[in-house]
Amino acid sequence: MSAWKNISLWMDQLDSFDARPPLENDCQVDVAIMGAGFTGLWTAYYLKQQQPDLNVIILESEVAGFGASGRNGGWLMGQISGQDTLLEASDEALKQLAHNILHDIPDEVARVIAKENIACDYKKAGVLYVAARYTEQKYRLLEYFNELKQAGYNQTDYEWLNTSQLEKKLNISSSFGAIFSPHCATIQPAKLVRGLADAVENLGVRIYEKSPVTAWKQGELRTEKACVSAKWIVPALEAYGAQLPASVKKLNQYHLPVQSLIIATEPLSEELWHSIGLASGEAFADNSRQVTYGIRSADNRLVFGARGTYQFGAKLRENFQLTTQEIDDRRRILVELFPQLHATQITHAWGGNLAVSRRFSPHMIKDEKQGFVLSGGYGGEGVGATNLAGRTLADLILGNDTDLIKMPWVKAQGSFHDLTKWESEPLPWLGYKSVIKAFDFEDKVLTQDDAAKWKRQLAEKVADVFEKIVQ
Ligand SMILES: Cc1cc2nc3c(=O)[nH]c(=O)nc-3n(C[C@H](O)[C@H](O)[C@H](O)COP(=O)(O)OP(=O)(O)OC[C@H]3O[C@@H](n4cnc5c(N)ncnc54)[C@H](O)[C@@H]3O)c2cc1C
Structure with a gap:
């Protein structure tokens, strides 16, 4: 049995695999990436697409997909956290360009998985933000719907569904309406991240697993056994930046690690699914401040998560064996939404670390002087954002003047000074x-x-x- 099976339902569904060999010898490369999650892998992928002879390596402390990328809720969104605030000061043309770029993310991922033959249960059926459980959710959701209209989105981006329109897609007990957006797909995250790792390897990227970076300085990364000299360094670590040694601990001042926790039911009967809906495979959430997210998995489970924990001192959580209370809290909301699941078994419960930036939106920067490009702070909406990040970081490294680097979340001539720090503990x-x-x-x-x-x-x-x- 693979040692990573208990990371998540998604890893449990994979055939067992061994870690790739670690880095044993010193080397000199064009680009050295820390972390084989979606950010690191998408960056490597788009670099090699554009410049096949570029020498790129990835150093991963565990195995590709060990972090949030192999554990998440499977929403692949055509948006990024805080985009409307970031775009507030932009003119209409830039806003429209940004909306097009963001909405295209799920389709871009679809193009790559088709080209690279990555089977990851991809389904693009949109997302339902549902007012449910209490009437206050309806007023808040309507307010949000108006904000979306004011921000320049139209009916094809976000549509209000009344209860009978909603019932055709999803049957939630005591619902009061919903917003539907087509710009979201669902995936099996571990299949995508592991498939992507194979695809970049086929393009000539060397991935070293079980190779944690222990030191980072300009142009150089060290592992326990070897030293890598690189023109460009990409810390693609998200929450795990907090674990880097003190000399480079800077990252945790900008990427605060928090945890999100998920449960999955046993596979549900056709009869239960008939009573629930999601026949096309939409993602869904209720509109409470519990930050819920749910999908129907390819093997007919209901996978349902909600916000989790924060550990003093921005410490990463390592033990994701959820407590009874943590499981019950999620199960309670799930059963409030779908009372018919009161006797359903929860077969999997897990969680992971993700990172939140102080502005609650991601950033992508290039520091030419220090020789690094960085992306992070996706705040729980990183599955799609990392694809955008991979394309953007590749353009920044290659010096391409593209639409992507014109976006307000990108600093093409940046440094850590462009990021807002989190306050100190407590x-x-x-x-x-x-x-x-x-x-x-x-x-x-x-x-x-x-x-x-x-x-x-x-x-x-x-x-x-x-x-x-x-x-
Ligand atoms: C429970 C949960 C549910 C989520 N649900 C969703 C969702 O449904 N939709 C959505 O859009 N987003 C979701 N997210 C967020 C999303 O998964 C992340 O934003 C995204 O996967 C981040 O990818 P990454 O590559 O930047 O980071 P990660 O996937 O965390 O990758 C970082 C990698 O770095 C490695 N590493 C750590 N330290 C070192 C070191 N010293 N040297 C080398 N390598 C190192 C780690 O092992 C890891 O593999 C969720 C996150 C969690 C935790």
Whole structure:
């Protein structure tokens, strides 16, 4: 049995595999990438597409897909976190260009997996943001729908569905309507990340697994056994930047690691699926502050996640054997949405580390002087964003003047100074704890049908205030 099976349902579904051999000897390359998750692999892929003779290596501490890329919820979104705030100051032409680039992400991934023959259960059926469980979700979702219209999106990007229109796609108990967007696909993440690793290897990229980087300085990476000299270095580590040795620990000031946790049901019967919907394979979420996300897997399970934890001092969480409480919290919401699943077995529960930037949106920068390009801070919306990042970082390294590098999240002549730092502890820990308490209190009160109006309003107000404080 492969040692990585218990990482996630997705890894459990793969045939067992061994780690690729580690780096044993010193070498000199054009580009050295730290991390074989989606960011590192997409960057290598697009570099080799454009310049096949480029000498590229990837150093991975465990195996390709060990991080968030092999554990996530399988939403492949045609958007990035915080895009409308980032585009606020842009003119209409740039906004339109950006929307086109972002909406094309799922289709770009479809083109690559077709070309490279990567079977990863890809389905593009869009996403449903559903107002459910309590009426307050409807007012908030309508407010969001208006914001989307004001930001320049049209009916083909985001459509309001009333309850009978929603029922044709998804049957959620006590729903009040939904926003549907076609710009989202679903994938089996481990199949995509492992398939992509094979594809870049076929293009001549050398991937060394079980090769954690222990030191990074300009033009040089070190592992325990060898030293790599490189013109360009790509720290594609997301949350794992926090684990780098003290000399380069800088990254965790910008990429704060938090955890998201998921459960998966046993495969459900046709009868249950008939009562739930998702016949085309849409992704879905409710509109609470629990940051829920769900999909129907290719083997007919319901995979359902929600926001997780934060560890003092921006420490990575290593043990993802979820507690009974963590499983029950997710199961409770799942059963509120689909009461018919009350007796369904949960067969898998897992989680992973992801990173949030201080501006709650990703950044892609090139520091020519220090010889690195960096992308990260995807904030739980990284599956699609990493594909965009891979193309953007490749263009930055190759010095291509493309539409991608005109985007407001890109700094073509940048440095760490362009990024906003997180506050020092205990502020992130206190902030996180209070926000989660306020959000949990809100969810508890609003799901009680008989809660007094003043109590509902108070719970919502408190959650609003805490949400604004951290932004
Ligand atoms: C539970 C969960 C659910 C999510 N759901 C979704 C979703 O549905 N949709 C969505 O868009 N996003 C989702 N995300 C976020 C998304 O998965 C990530 O943003 C994305 O996978 C990040 O990819 P990455 O390559 O940047 O980082 P990672 O995949 O984390 O890769 C970093 C790699 O670096 C390696 N590494 C660490 N230290 C070192 C070192 N010292 N030297 C060398 N290598 C090292 C790690 O082993 C790892 O393989 C989710 C995340 C989690 C955790």
